[in-house]
Structures are given as structure tokens and as C-alpha cells.
Amino acid sequence: ALVTGSEANGGVEKYIAGIAFKASVFQEALRPDRLSTLDEDRFIGLCAFMAPVRRRVGPWLAEAGIAAAREAIGRLLDDAENFDTADARLSRFIASFPSGKSYRWVRDLAAELLHYTYPEQYPLMARWIWDQTANAGVLREIWHAENIDHITIDIADNYATFLMLREELSQFLSSNGIFRDMLFYVDLLTAQIYADYICAQGGSFLRTDFASDHDPMQYTRRMLGLDGIDPDTGRTRVRRADGERYVLQDAGLGG
Numbered sequence: 689a690l691v692t693g694s695e696a697n698g699g700v701e702k703y704i705a706g707i708a709f710k711a712s713v714f715q716e717a718l719r720p721d722r723l724s725t726l727d728e729d730r731f732i733g734l735c736a737f738m739a740p741v742r743r744r745v746g747p748w749l750a751e752a753g754i755a756a757a758r759e760a761i762g763r764l765l766d767d768a769e770n771f772d773t774a775d776a777r778l779s780r781f782i783a784s785f786p787s788g789k790s791y792r793w794v795r796d797l798a799a800e801l802l803h804y805t806y807p808e809q810y811p812l813m814a815r816w817i818w819d820q821t822a823n824a825g826v827l828r829e830i831w832h833a834e835n836i837d838h839i840t841i842d843i844a845d846n847y848a849t850f851l852m853l854r855e856e857l858s859q860f861l862s863s864n865g866i867f868r869d870m871l872f873y874v875d876l877l878t879a880q881i882y883a884d885y886i887c888a889q890g891g892s893f894l895r896t897d898f899a900s901d902h903d904p905m906q907y908t909r910r911m912l913g914l915d916g917i918d919p920d921t922g923r924t925r926v927r928r929a930d931g932e933r934y935v936l937q938d939a940g941l942g943g
Contacts, residue, residue, distance in 0.1 A: 690880050693904035700876070703905075706914045707872040710737050714804035723762055728754045732934045736916030736924040737804075740796040740816065743927055748785065750929035760784045764798055768806055774847040778802070778813070800913075807871050811854040813847065816882050816911060820845040826878045827853060829885050875912060883907035 694700045714737075716722070717730050731754060735742050749757065764781040767773055781798045785791050792815065799813040818827040823840050827849075831841055843849055857874045866873050886907045909915050916925050922936040 689884070689904070690876060690908075693880075693908070696903075697905060703876055703909075703912075703914070704869050704872050707875055707912060708869070710913065711804045711807050711872075713737070714801070718761065718765060718801070718805045720765075723758065723765070726754070726758050726761070729936055731757055732924060732926050733917065733936050734801075735797075735926050736934075736936075737913035738796060738800045739910050739913050739916070739925075740814065741793050741800070742913075742916060742925050744790070744793045745797070746927045746934070747929040748791075756784075761801060764801060765805060768802070768809065771809065771847065774802075774810065778847075810847075811850040812875055812878070813845070813850045815845075817878055818843070818845045818849065818853070826881045826885075829881050876908070879908045879911040882911055 690700055690703075694703055697703075714734060717726065717734055728749070731749070735745050760781055763784070764777050767777070778795075778798050782794050785794045796814045796816075799815075802810040803812040815822070816825055818825040820841075820843065827843065828836065828841060833839060833841075854871075854874050857877060858870050861870060861873050861877065883905075917923070917936065924934045924936060926934045928934060
């Protein structure tokens with residue numbers, strides 16, 4: 689499905705290049721020596737690459753301010769080489785935001801910040817890949833069990849689980865002839881798996897984001913956030929508190 693669906697847009701390698709570019713943007717913006725100068729424009733540029741985040745972060749940012757974002761991100765990425773603290777840092781990041789259903793996106797924000805800043809060290813731990821509370825995500829879609837729609841998968845949505853899932857999917861990809869850019873191929877594969885789920889559900893998940901189904905890769909691109917910024921105008925899919933979309937002064941996000 690990936691190979692066939694991506695042909696109209698330059699082939700699967702173009703999608704891998706897009707994910708690699710996303711990672712380079714995160715790594716450049718969140719370098720330890722640059723994090724203290726992270727401004728609102730650049731933070732919004734990062735959020736534009738995160739589909740579950742970009743429609744909800746605007747009101748919080750308007751109230752909390754960019755300084756609060758810098759502090760929370762700094763604490764999340766501090767000690768990143770210590771994987772034993774990954775779950776604790778993620779939980780601390782979530783606790784620094786208001787609680788409640790309207791702030792579930794904070795988990796996805798933390799997951800993408802960790803993964804795309806340190807892609808080798810951290811698998812993508814987003815809710816759409818596995819959410820134990822909701823009993824939903826990519827893990828469920830590929831779980832081998834009878835009557836999968838009627839069982840609860842008792843697997844924690846922690847660092848160890850996501851790491852094992854990435855290892856399993858990497859083995860699957862290598863057995864099918866994929867040997868380069870493995871980390872980003874895993875991202876693309878999981879996005880395609882969840883895109884298939886969205887299609888099966890008739891686009892009910894994030895319906896406001898997924899408005900049409902004429903493009904077989906539309907949902908896949910959206911889950912990866914690759915459609916978040918218009919490179920010509922700088923217009924993003926991130927909405928301000930008043931509902932208007934942010935427009936970046938530096939649409940390229942480089943340098």
C-alpha cells in the first residue's frame with residue numbers, strides 16, 4: 689500500500705526524505721545550545737509537524753507563553769541519554785500542563801519532541817501508536833489474537849513497549865528487503881497502518897483534519913505531520929486561540 693500509494697507523489701523515498709527533514713528541523717531547533725532561545729515562531733513551526741498537537745496548542749500557548757514551553761521542553765530533553773528516566777520525564781512533562789481530556793495532546797507533543805530530536809534513542813511513543821487507557825492504536829491493529837475487537841490488551845504504553853514494538857517492526861521491514869533509514873521506515877509504516885484504520889472508520893478520527901479521501905496517502909502524511917506548513921506562504925495548520933492560523937516569518941525553519 690505504501691509503495692503503490694506514494695508513486696503519485698515521487699515514491700516512498702520522498703516520504704522518507706520528508707521524515708528525515710522533519711527530524712533535522714527538530715534537532716536544529718532543540719539543540720542544547722539553542723533551546724534557551726527557542727521563540728514562539730520556531731515552536732509553532734515544530735507544532736505544525738505534529739497533527740495531534742497543532743489544532744490544540746494555540747490556546748495553551750497564548751495563556752502560558754513561550755517561556756513555559758521552553759522550560760517544559762528543557763526538562764523533558766534534559767538527561768535524554770538516560771533511558772531509565774524516559775517514562776518519568778514524560779510523566780513530568782504531562783503534569784506541567786493542565787489535566788483533562790482537552791489536554792491529551794500533550795502526550796503526543798512530548799512523544800514527538802523526544803523521537804524527532806533523538807530518533808535513534810527514542811521510538812515514537814504517540815497515543816495513536818498505542819494508548820493503553822483507550823485500548824487503541826497501531827499496536828492493536830497488528831496484534832495477533834482472536835476476536836481482537838472484544839479484548840483488552842494488557843500492555844503498558846511505556847518506553848520499553850514502544851522500543852520492543854519498533855524492534856519487531858524493524859525485523860519485519862528487514863525481512864522484506866528494507867535495510868536503510870530503518871527508523872523512518874518504521875514511522876512511515878506505523879502511519880500507514882493507522883491511516884488504514886482511519887479509512888476503515890470512515891475518517892471519524894480527527895474528521896476536521898481528514899476532510900477527503902481521494903489521496904491514498906493523505907492520512908499517512910497527516911499522521912506524520914508532513915502537510916503542516918505551506919513552504920511558499922509560511923501558513924501553518926496551527927491555530928491561534930482566536931481560531932486563525934499561524935503564519936511563520938521563516939517558513940523554511942532552517943539555520
